[in-house]
Every structure is written in structure tokens, then in C-alpha cells.
Amino acid sequence: MSVSALGTTVYEVVTHHGHTYLVDVESRECSCPDHTYRDARCKHLRRVAIEITEGRVAPPGHLRVSCAVCGDPFYEPTDALEPHLCRQHALEPGDFAVDRETGGTVLVLAVSPRRADEVRIPAHDCTVAEYASNRSYPPDDPVVSAVFPTVDVTNAGVTPRSLRVYTFPLTRLALPTK
Ligand SMILES: [Zn+2]
Ligand SMILES: [Zn+2]
Secondary structure, rough: OOOEEEOOOOEEOOOOOEEEEEEOOOOEEEOOHHHHOOOOHHHHHHHHHHHHHHOOOOOOEEEEEEOOOOOOOOOOOOOOOOOOOOOOOOOOOOOEEEEOOOOEEEEEEEEEEOOOOEEEHHHHHHEEOHHHHOOOOOOOOOOEEEEOOOOEOOOEEEEEEEOEEEEEEEHHHHHHOO
């Protein structure tokens, strides 16, 4: 039997004999004759439950996706927005991240599904991927925008050291190790 997740609570089961049944794990219903006529908890329901428990198919409401950075597969909620990022590469707005090139800390503002070789840096008339210090990172990395969260405090008040928003290829930034 092969089981595939449809991204809801319904799973498609194809048997060895080539029959296709739909199993709903929430209502515990299956479209097979066994279940329909005898109201038994059929083998298809059991099989889907096992596949989910053992992590071979996505849990209800999830789909299998690939990390936009490393390509590793994992399960995301069906309505999750791109880019899909595995635990190791997940950066979110509000995260502090370390710039691998300078060692500086940045505050992440946005993670875009657009690629580094698509997004331009107007001030330098090149793409994020073409910018000199970004060339050793994959050109298809998602683009992350961030600011340097540093301020100067003087008697005159508090001034941000820079109000510029910078763009980075995602893998140039690393989550700090805690
Ligand atoms: Zn069944
Ligand atoms: Zn990854």
C-alpha cells in the first residue's frame, strides 16, 4: 500500500491491487467497501495512522516540502508561506542573526521568497548575488532584509548608527548559538 498526504486530514491510499481509497483520519472514515458496509476500522485507516506516526507521510494539515536553502525535506503546515526553511535555516522577522562576513549582529526584518540573483541593490547597480561580499553564497538563496540594531547614546539623545536596510543571501546569516 502507498499512502500520500493531500495536505488536509484526507490521505490517498493505493493498494497492491491498484485500488485507490480516501482515508479521513479526523472522522476515521475510509471509502473502501470494508469500511462502508461493515463499519470496521479497516486496514487502510490503520496503515495511514502508522505511516504518520513513523514520519513517512506528513501529519494532518501538513505537506512535505524542501528547504529553500539546503533542499532537506520536512513537513510544513499546508498554508505556510514560502520560502520553506528547515530548522537549521529558519530565520524569522525579529531574529538576531550573525553576519558570517563581518561577525556583526543584525536584526532580521523580512525573509523573502525572492532569490538573491533576482533582487537588485539599487545603490550598487547589481543583484544581491552579484554584490562582492555575497559571491560565495548560492545565487538562489532567499533574500533576507535586516538592519544593524545599534544606537549611540549621547547627551543630545539616542541616534541610530544607521537607518539603512541591508539585503543578504540567507546563508550569509547564521542564527547565534545560544
Ligand atoms: Zn479502508
Ligand atoms: Zn535547510
